[in-house]
Amino acid sequence: MPKVKMPRKSTAIDMTAMCDVAFLLLTFFMLATKFKPDEPVTVVTPSSINTTLLPDSDVLLFTVDKDGRVFFSMDGQPKRKKLIEDLNTQYKLGLGDKEIKSFVTGASVGAPIKDLKQYLSLSEDERKKSGLDKGIPTDSANNELGAWIEYGVAAQGGSIAKLKYCIKADNQTPYPKIKEILDTFKKKHIQKLNLVTNLEEAPKGTAAWEEANAPKK
Amino acid sequence: MAEMDTSSSGGGKKHGGTKSKKQSTRVDMTPMVDLGFLLITFFMLTTTMSKPKTMDLIMPKDTENEKDQNKVKESTALTILLGKDNRVYYYEGLAQDPNASANPDFFKATSFANTGGIRDEIIRKRDEVSKLRNAKGEPEDVVVIIKADDQANYKNFVDILDEMAINRIQRYATVDISDQDKKWIQSTEAANGVPNTPAAPPAK
Numbered sequence: 001m002p003k004v005k006m007p008r009k010s011t012a013i014d015m016t017a018m019c020d021v022a023f024l025l026l027t028f029f030m031l032a033t034k035f036k037p038d039e040p041v042t043v044v045t046p047s048s049i050n051t052t053l054l055p056d057s058d059v060l061l062f063t064v065d066k067d068g069r070v071f072f073s074m075d076g077q078p079k080r081k082k083l084i085e086d087l088n089t090q091y092k093l094g095l096g097d098k099e100i101k102s103f104v105t106g107a108s109v110g111a112p113i114k115d116l117k118q119y120l121s122l123s124e125d126e127r128k129k130s131g132l133d134k135g136i137p138t139d140s141a142n143n144e145l146g147a148w149i150e151y152g153v154a155a156q157g158g159s160i161a162k163l164k165y166c167i168k169a170d171n172q173t174p175y176p177k178i179k180e181i182l183d184t185f186k187k188k189h190i191q192k193l194n195l196v197t198n199l200e201e202a203p204k205g206t207a208a209w210e211e212a213n214a215p216k217k
Numbered sequence: 218m219a220e221m222d223t224s225s226s227g228g229g230k231k232h233g234g235t236k237s238k239k240q241s242t243r244v245d246m247t248p249m250v251d252l253g254f255l256l257i258t259f260f261m262l263t264t265t266m267s268k269p270k271t272m273d274l275i276m277p278k279d280t281e282n283e284k285d286q287n288k289v290k291e292s293t294a295l296t297i298l299l300g301k302d303n304r305v306y307y308y309e310g311l312a313q314d315p316n317a318s319a320n321p322d323f324f325k326a327t328s329f330a331n332t333g334g335i336r337d338e339i340i341r342k343r344d345e346v347s348k349l350r351n352a353k354g355e356p357e358d359v360v361v362i363i364k365a366d367d368q369a370n371y372k373n374f375v376d377i378l379d380e381m382a383i384n385r386i387q388r389y390a391t392v393d394i395s396d397q398d399k400k401w402i403q404s405t406e407a408a409n410g411v412p413n414t415p416a417a418p419p420a421k
Contacts, residue, residue: 012243015246015250016246018246018250019249022250022254022257023253026256026257026260029260029261030260033260033263045269047379048378049379050272050379052272053271054270054271064371168269169371171370171372174369175299175365175368175370175373175374179365182276191275191277192273192275193273193274194271194273195271195272195274195375195378196271197269197271197272197375198269202383203336206336206383206384208383
């Protein structure tokens with residue numbers, strides 16, 4: 001038997017390829033990531049079988065937490081700036097540059113309009129502590145939600161047709177509160193709303209399930 | 218041992234005495250890959266790939282509401298009531314006929330369960346109504362009337378709307394609950410031994 005000399009192989013592997021892949025993925029995720037804007041409250045949305053995506057822009061989002069506090073948010077800093085300036089002049093809030101900037105760059109707001117100046121001058125944490133984040137009043141005596149909708153629409157400029165009104169409410173939000181909000185929209189003659197939900201699969205054996213799983217011809 | 222470091226200069230090879238070590242160009246990339254994957258993991262976990270979905274909700278105009286309500290036939294209607302603690306009640310028709318609603322079996326309780334819940338009832342009613350023919354000889358559509366009690370929560374509301382989408386119910390409406398409905402809910406709860414005090418989970 002001839003003696004075969006096995007070449008001694010090095011245990012070091014060429015990691016260049018792996019490294020390339022790793023950094024490619026890293027770059028992808030870094031570019032694709034969009035950090036979630038800070039929510040003032042945690043909201044667990046119910047699930048539905050709807051697959052329509054929530055659009056990124058042209059949205060007036062009303063967040064309702066489980067105690068029924070309503071928060072308003074809108075995309076687009078120029079729009080937010082217009083909105084707060086309109087509110088400032090209309091309600092004579094006397095907001096300074098600092099408060100306006102805080103609104104423009106901030107996320108959701110939820111306070112009665114008269115408290116807005118104080119509310120905006122505080123930081124996110126202080127708002128929670130001070131108990132000023134009472135939510136936007138929606139009761140019929142003092143329905144400021146309507147005002148927010150109105151000014152939100154006015155701040156859109158030309159693109160009202162694309163505008164969507166989204167309601168993101170918690171599982172535990174009592175129904176009367178939802179009804180108040182829906183009624184407010186109704187009064188503003190806004191009939192088409194979007195409810196933010198999570199995706200869940202249609203239960204087996206139902207009409208929707210059969211449609212989704214129908215063999216493609 | 219006075220050796221010169223000739224590794225950087227090129228001409229050191231010829232002289233047999235000083236053999237320069239060939240330095241490998243390989244760099245140990247393990248820490249770099251480690252770091253790379255660590256960052257990938259971080260971004261993968263923080264990124265939100267699944268965006269929230271939305272459910273369209275189109276509400277009727279107030280003025281049209283009354284007309285639509287009147288158009289609904291007793292035979293094609295199914296009324297669903299949402300109560301507290303995820304309870305669901307239903308009855309067939311619109312409860313406009315006092316004789317029918319006097320029947321103790323008229324007002325029924327059920328749940329959101331996948332089987333034996335409200336869905337089975339909706340499907341049954343839908344199939345039953347589709348056998349009926351209207352004046353033109355076309356199959357009738359079931360009309361589901363949704364009434365939510367004050368103690369219902371948002372989840373129930375979305376769930377029942379979702380039920381409409383799941384079962385492809387074309388015609389449904391959300392209507393304010395009537396006092397009569399509230400009374401029925403209360404008496405059914407009392408009959409089933411549910412305490413009358415609001416037993417909903419504490420608000421805070």
